[in-house]
Amino acid sequence: MGNEPAHTVTRYDQELDRLRGIVARMGGLVERQTAQAIAAVVDQDEEAAIEPPELDTEVDALEREAEMLAIRILALRAPMAVDLRMIVAVLKMSGDLERIGDYASSIARRAMKVEPLDGAFSFSPLRAMARLVQENLHKAIEAMVENDSTRAMEVWNADTAVDELYTAMFRELVTYMMEDPQRVYYAVTGNMLPAVRPRGGAARKDTHKES
Template sequence: MPMEQGDHIVRSYDEQLRRLRDMVARMGGLAERQVNDATVALVRRDASLATEVIGRDAAIDQLEREIETFCIRILATRQPMAMDLRFIIAAMKVSHNLERIGDYARNAAKRSIVIAQQPAIGSLNGFSRMALLVQENLKLAIDALVNDDAEAAQRVWAADEPVDDVYNGIFREMLTFMMEDPRNITAATHLLFIAKNLERIGDHATNIAETVHYAVRGDSLPDDRPKADASAYAVVRPRE
């Protein structure tokens, strides 16, 4: 492993890997905050917070590009092997997951601005619960990456089921609101998409966990993880 102590431009290989880890952890923190704030903006009907979330997304996109460029530089100059190589590939994949999470949070924020102008429907507790669950999974997945912890990664990977349960509940609830009163349709449709965004954020947290497990262990988790999103098959009937 090349060590170039004292070289302030190229830095040592270890230092580069540490810096890469820090960049991904920082990006994870930003993504978590975006998910949190987008949901708070929705629940509190706070359009100015939603606008902040939308504005902050560019910083996440920028970090993804920096991480990819940095990874390609390490690959080209260090010829990393085995676990280091897998870690660098993992960092690129995870930064892409985080970029997507940022996009979902931004999209939720956009929709929450429309919803704040519509009549309020029902309680949005399900959204807060979903957001908390996916943020927790996201945090644990990023911690697993930072600590090379394959067991922790596997626990996150298996923990997505409650997220899907809350999502299925919201899906049916929103369809019921729509059927009760057509004036609910615009808000309920946007809420459905926000719920879907949160569910996708949960999937990305799971993907991050899978990637971390592979980076540390060098083998893949089984194909079929516990998965309870049945909403693609959902049918809700209007009350007669």
């Protein structure tokens, strides 16, 4: 865009900033959905379960907004190299974020339908996993907004720790259910939580590719 007047370049930069801003806003909402869904399951907090499905409409609208703006920038600005790869990453990340939000809503809805687990289930690997997934989600969005490849690599490497916590949680859950069949319904429903894990991973991967 070197031959165009300065004000056009500035407007173009503003558009790219706006696109990053939309995905950052999506990320913030999805982080909130995830936090509330986790609170609904782990702390049996009924209030917390209400928000994630409510935020879905806003997240969906932001995904459409990101897609429309990306298409507009691609059509009118013909971005090159780094900018083009950023736009492609943003398109993929917005889809990933939307789906993480979907999972969070689904977890929150399930959490409201079931009885709390009794004290025999510690929740500690699940809590640790939830904390790590949230931290990774937050860092992945920061890495995208600040175009920070070091941060993206940190998130990428943190995947192994999440996998290990998942295995620990899964084993505890199976043992818990085998001890008393009455626990099955809640435990199976609660087990949907780890579904956020691979989705978080996908968001991280796109950020990493971009950086």
